[in-house]
Amino acid sequence: MSAPPLLQVRNLQVQFVTRRAVLTAIDDVSLEIAPGEVLGVVGESGAGKSITGAAIIGLLEPPGRISGGEILLDGRRIDNLPASQMRQVRGREIGAIFQDPLTSLNPLYTVGRQITETIQTHLNLTPAQARTRAIDLLKSTGIPGAQARLDHYPHQFSGGMRQRVVIALALAAEPRLIIADEPTTALDVSIQAQIIALIRRLCREHGTAVMLVTHDMGVIAETADRVAVMYAGRLVEVGPVAQVIHHPQHPYTHGLMGSIPRVGAQRDRLEQIDGAMPRLNAIPTGCAFHPRCPRATSLCERRRPELMPAQQAQAACWLHDANSASHFPAHDAATGGQV
Ligand code: SF4
Numbered sequence: 001m002s003a004p005p006l007l008q009v010r011n012l013q014v015q016f017v018t019r020r021a022v023l024t025a026i027d028d029v030s031l032e033i034a035p036g037e038v039l040g041v042v043g044e045s046g047a048g049k050s051i052t053g054a055a056i057i058g059l060l061e062p063p064g065r066i067s068g069g070e071i072l073l074d075g076r077r078i079d080n081l082p083a084s085q086m087r088q089v090r091g092r093e094i095g096a097i098f099q100d101p102l103t104s105l106n107p108l109y110t111v112g113r114q115i116t117e118t119i120q121t122h123l124n125l126t127p128a129q130a131r132t133r134a135i136d137l138l139k140s141t142g143i144p145g146a147q148a149r150l151d152h153y154p155h156q157f158s159g160g161m162r163q164r165v166v167i168a169l170a171l172a173a174e175p176r177l178i179i180a181d182e183p184t185t186a187l188d189v190s191i192q193a194q195i196i197a198l199i200r201r202l203c204r205e206h207g208t209a210v211m212l213v214t215h216d217m218g219v220i221a222e223t224a225d226r227v228a229v230m231y232a233g234r235l236v237e238v239g240p241v242a243q244v245i246h247h248p249q250h251p252y253t254h255g256l257m258g259s260i261p262r263v264g265a266q267r268d269r270l271e272q273i274d275g276a277m278p279r280l281n282a283i284p285t286g287c288a289f290h291p292r293c294p295r296a297t298s299l300c301e302r303r304r305p306e307l308m309p310a311q312q313a314q315a316a317c318w319l320h321d322a323n324s325a326s327h328f329p330a331h332d333a334a335t336g337g338q339v
Contacts, residue, residue, distance in 0.1 A: 005032035006074055006209045007056070007177055013068030014048075014055050014233075016280070023280040025051050025064065027233045035176065038203060038210040040224030040241065042217060042256065046277040048233035049213045053179045055079070056211070057094055058086040073177065092122040095170030095208075097199075099182040101162035104169060105154040111138075111165045112150030115172050122173035137168040141198060160191035164198065171202060178203070181213040196223050217256060221245055229253045232278050232288035239313025249310035250317045251293050287318070299324055 014026035026048050033039045041049045054060050056071055058078070071079040078089055090096070098104055106114060115134040119125060125133065131150070138146035141164040154162055163183065170178055180199060184192040200223050203210050212223055220227055220241065227244040229237040229252065237250040248254040255273035275292040278284060286303050290296040299318055307314040308321055318324045 004034070006035045007031075007033040007211070008072040008075075009052070009056065009069070010072070011069035012052065012055060012066065012071065014051055014060065014064055015067040016064050018063055021281060024067075024283070025233050025280055026055065028069070029230075029233075029235050030069075031228050031235065031238065033177065033209040033211060035209050036203060036207045037226065038200065038212055038224045040220035040227045041211060041213045041230060042215065042220050042227060043230035044215060044256075044277050046232075046279075047230040049215075049230050050181050051233075052230070053181050053211060053213045057090055057096055057179050058083075059090075059096075088122075091118060091175070092173045093175050093177065095173070095175035095178045097163075097166055097170050097178060097180040097183045099185050101159070101166045101186075102154065104166045105162065107154050110151050110153055111157070111169075115150075115165075115169055118169060118172040134168075134172070137171060138165070140171075140202065141165070141168045142194070143168075160187055160195065163187060163191075163195055167195075167198060167202065171206065171208070174206070175208065177209045177211070179211050179213070182215070183212070184219060185214070185216070192219070193222070199223065217245070229256065232283050233280075234288060235307060235316065236289065237310075237313055237315045238307065239311075243312045247311060247313075249313050249315040249320065250289075251295055251319075252289050253315075287316070295319060 009029060009031045012026055012029045013024065016023045016025055029052060031039065041052060043049050051064065055066055060066070066079050070077055073089065073093060078086065081089065105111065112131065112134055115137060116127065116130040119130040119133055134150055135146045138149060143149055143161060143164050157165060183199065184195050187195060196219060199210065202208065214220060224241045226239065227241050228235055229244065229250065231252050237244060237248065237253045244253060245257055248257050273292050278288060284291055285301060287300040287305055290300040293300065305316045305318045305321065307316045310320040
């Protein structure tokens with residue numbers, strides 16, 4: 001990353017505290033996103049990627065709470081802000097795009113009203129200026145007849161067009177960061193590619209940073225600059241998208257990359273690795289992936305690996321630890337080549 005990071009997540013921990021137990025859903029996650037950069041966060045269902053996004057945007061559902069670490073936006077801590085201040089940050093500085101556009105849109109109001117209200121809440125514009133800006137936003141997201149469409153209600157749009165409206169709404173207050181959680185999963189395959197291209201283009205044009213949460217490596221391959229791979233609430237690999245896709249350094253990433261589907265193809269579970277993501281109350285000791293890992297040793301069961309350099313990426317895997325190399329045969333778990 002060349003520019004200073006816009007978003008810094010440091011040692012984030014999220015716990016769910018219930019009467020029966022304290023469950024750690026996010027465990028010591030650190031990541032950064034630069035202005036204009038798209039960071040893909042990928043993993044199977046239950047890996048913790050959506051919870052990480054929700055923690056950043058201040059929308060963790062109780063009993064979930066941030067129990068450790070800090071989140072900084074442009075150098076300012078936002079994880080400890082009062083709810084009223086966080087509401088200001090959300091919308092003005094961080095926009096959100098969720099899987100189902102209807103969760104972001106009020107069915108009772110025209111899209112024009114919703115976009116102009118957001119604009120006027122956060123930007124110092126007159127009603128006429130806000131309406132002009134709303135039309136421009138709809139145009140920039142590729143909605144035909146933007147001026148007339150402003151007075152339509154959400155149900156009058158198709159699914160793909162509704163998601164474009166949500167993107168316009170997310171961009172309405174010129175946020176510096178967008179959290180997009182499975183933004184294309186609910187859409188038809190042909191529309192998915194258009195929405196991905198749109199998010200990427202708008203971010204480039206506006207210099208907006210994006211955290212793109214998805215289980216779909218095809219979406220990541222086409223959109224992200226860097227990729228963060230999560231497993232059992234932890235980061236297991238982070239690196240440039242081409243490196244992670246073509247030369248994965250963590251055995252879990254290797255399984256995830258087994259067959260990258262085209263954009264739109266659904267794949268909810270790994271095809272190459274037996275077993276399933278552990279439940280929160282049964283996360284294995286040491287490397288959480290060890291029960292599923294073909295390269296696991298007794299060291300992996302005992303000690304948790306931190307992220308360590310692995311080619312141009314970082315991987316949390318003992319295979320890349322020079323000091324423990326003697327525990328492993330000298331070939332790459334992920335690629336079958338030399339480590
Ligand atoms: Fe597999 Fe061990 Fe690496 Fe974990 S640390 S991914 S169990 S080799």
